[in-house]
Amino acid sequence: MLATSAPLAPAYGRTSAPVRSIALPKGPLAMIGAPMRFARNEEIYGEDEPADYLYQVITGTVRTFKMLDDGRRQISGFYLPGDIFGVEAGDVHCASAEAVSDAQVVVAKRSAVLARAEHETDLARQLWSLTTRELQRVQQHALILIKSAEQRVAGFLLEMATRNARTSSVDLTMSRQDIADYLGLTIETVSRTFTQFVQSGTIALQTSRRVDLRNRAELARLNA
Amino acid sequence: MLATSAPLAPAYGRTSAPVRSIALPKGPLAMIGAPMRFARNEEIYGEDEPADYLYQVITGTVRTFKMLDDGRRQISGFYLPGDIFGVEAGDVHCASAEAVSDAQVVVAKRSAVLARAEHETDLARQLWSLTTRELQRVQQHALILIKSAEQRVAGFLLEMATRNARTSSVDLTMSRQDIADYLGLTIETVSRTFTQFVQSGTIALQTSRRVDLRNRAELARLNA
DNA sequence: CGCTGAATTGACGGACATCAAGATGTGTGG
DNA sequence: CCACACATCTTGATGTCCGTCAATTCAGCG
Numbered sequence: 001m002l003a004t005s006a007p008l009a010p011a012y013g014r015t016s017a018p019v020r021s022i023a024l025p026k027g028p029l030a031m032i033g034a035p036m037r038f039a040r041n042e043e044i045y046g047e048d049e050p051a052d053y054l055y056q057v058i059t060g061t062v063r064t065f066k067m068l069d070d071g072r073r074q075i076s077g078f079y080l081p082g083d084i085f086g087v088e089a090g091d092v093h094c095a096s097a098e099a100v101s102d103a104q105v106v107v108a109k110r111s112a113v114l115a116r117a118e119h120e121t122d123l124a125r126q127l128w129s130l131t132t133r134e135l136q137r138v139q140q141h142a143l144i145l146i147k148s149a150e151q152r153v154a155g156f157l158l159e160m161a162t163r164n165a166r167t168s169s170v171d172l173t174m175s176r177q178d179i180a181d182y183l184g185l186t187i188e189t190v191s192r193t194f195t196q197f198v199q200s201g202t203i204a205l206q207t208s209r210r211v212d213l214r215n216r217a218e219l220a221r222l223n224a
Numbered sequence: 225m226l227a228t229s230a231p232l233a234p235a236y237g238r239t240s241a242p243v244r245s246i247a248l249p250k251g252p253l254a255m256i257g258a259p260m261r262f263a264r265n266e267e268i269y270g271e272d273e274p275a276d277y278l279y280q281v282i283t284g285t286v287r288t289f290k291m292l293d294d295g296r297r298q299i300s301g302f303y304l305p306g307d308i309f310g311v312e313a314g315d316v317h318c319a320s321a322e323a324v325s326d327a328q329v330v331v332a333k334r335s336a337v338l339a340r341a342e343h344e345t346d347l348a349r350q351l352w353s354l355t356t357r358e359l360q361r362v363q364q365h366a367l368i369l370i371k372s373a374e375q376r377v378a379g380f381l382l383e384m385a386t387r388n389a390r391t392s393s394v395d396l397t398m399s400r401q402d403i404a405d406y407l408g409l410t411i412e413t414v415s416r417t418f419t420q421f422v423q424s425g426t427i428a429l430q431t432s433r434r435v436d437l438r439n440r441a442e443l444a445r446l447n448a
Numbered sequence: 449c450g451c452t453g454a455a456t457t458g459a460c461g462g463a464c465a466t467c468a469a470g471a472t473g474t475g476t477g478g
Numbered sequence: 479c480c481a482c483a484c485a486t487c488t489t490g491a492t493g494t495c496c497g498t499c500a501a502t503t504c505a506g507c508g
Contacts, residue, residue: 066367068367068371069448072370074366074367074370076363076366087356087359088356088360089353089356089357089359089360094360094363095363118345121342124348124352127352128348128351128352128355129313131352131355131356131359132311132312132313132355133313134359135311135313135355135358135359135362136312136313136318138359138362138363138366139300139318139319139362141366142298142300142362142365142366142369143290143292143298145366145369145370145408146296146298146369146408147292148495148496149495149496175454175455176454176455176456177454184369184370185496185497186496186497186498187454187455187456188455188456188457188496188497188498189495189496189497191455191456191457192456192457192496194455194456195456195457207505208454208455208456208504208505224292224293372463372464373463373464399485399486399487400486400487400488401486409464409465410464410465410466411486411487411488412464412465412466412487412488412489413463413464413465415487415488415489416464416488416489418487418488419488419489431473432472432473432486432487432488
């Protein structure tokens with residue numbers, strides 16, 4: 001890793017760590033960025049802070065969110081290993097980012113990436129492609145917000161199932177509160193919907209965070 | 225029609241007075257695209273059609289939307305004069321586009337624009353910037369979907385007020401049904417919220433489509 | 449163990465959808 | 479210019495999904 005002038009993201013706490021096995025980063029940020037570690041619930045950057053860096057998840061999960069004045073929290077996305085986050089319209093982050101679980105993140109100076117993109121057409125294309133996919137994801141997210149609780153949870157489970165791995169057993173790195181804030185529901189409603197799915201045999205809970213998708217077709221039907 | 229590096233900022237060109245002749249397009253599509261006209265409610269493109277073109281509104285209003293299987297329609301955005309739409313992640317449109325009112329639209333071949341962007345760094349930057357701003361807009365939209373009906377309508381009015389023109393009188397080119405489908409509400413709820421605002425003196429209705437913002441601070445307070 | 453935060457479950461109320469009717473506006477043809 | 483048709487908008491009555499408040503259970507950890 002090219003350790004240039006040790007870029008420090010707005011939040012520290014624990015900076016880059018004496019690496020045990022760090023998974024190898026792939027993608028556009030790999031060779032520009034520096035690896036960092038964040039503890040569970042640690043802030044990676046805050047809303048309204050200058051957006052000087054781009055981030056890529058190596059291990060763990062990251063959430064981005066906005067706080068509403070009424071105290072509620074809207075989670076705009078979960079980022080899993082390989083995902084890039086921190087891409088912004090302006091020079092300022094319009095959301096905060098935190099580690100859902102302990103996480104390794106590659107941090108790259110935005111200006112450096114953009115500078116490289118100037119003459120590396122391929123990198124530029126990757127960044128653009130990344131952004132349009134993010135756009136699509138957010139639109140998808142907006143879509144589920146107008147559906148019923150049952151549909152939102154079903155959609156969420158399917159989303160996590162396809163992203164996490166291709167198995168029928170999903171493991172949720174985030175709490176019920178996180179899920180609720182992502183889906184625009186309350187933890188109670190999320191919990192009730194889970195048990196409802198369990199009772200109908202659509203899913204099974206190994207633990208509260210470990211879900212077996214028993215009837216994926218049913219989830220897909222609901223999600224429709 | 226030579227619009228070199230016109231800043232991509234949305235050109236809020238339209239006032240209540242409709243433009244007679246064809247307004248001059250500005251921005252990245254100006255010199256590549258061909259002007260077209262669409263009648264009210266006419267389809268511009270459909271979901272799942274190949275995304276071969278980019279579009280810029282010259283006059284009128286355009287809506288993009290997805291149909292849900294239960295027959296409901298989720299409007300993902302309204303596009304006013306100057307706005308560009310049709311930018312997609314893949315090669316296929318993931319939403320449909322229709323003219324809300326009679327509209328003039330500049331249509332440019334996507335491949336041509338992208339080809340140009342290959343060596344015109346400035347154009348490439350504009351496209352990227354366009355996409356990130358669109359991303360921000362959609363995130364903003366997702367945010368209002370988790371609020372109360374009162375807050376959604378207030379937010380909508382403010383959004384339209386800032387986009388339409390800088391006056392305190394907003395003219396809504398779209399129907400109550402359009403507004404409802406944009407806000408994830410029913411027409412009845414939208415209508416009731418409007419009258420509620422009228423009764424509290426927050427707004428006044430010249431006609432059902434012409435709104436005076438009497439107490440913008442109150443709307444902003446609600447929108448918070 | 450006992451403590452603490454997370455998750456579940458229950459009772460109840462409120463905000464918004466639904467169903468239905470009426471009012472207003474707009475275009476068309478005689 | 480009026481009259482009729484039709485779409486759009488408003489208003490009312492009722493139902494329901496989900497939020498709120500509260501209690502209980504469960505899991506992790508010293």
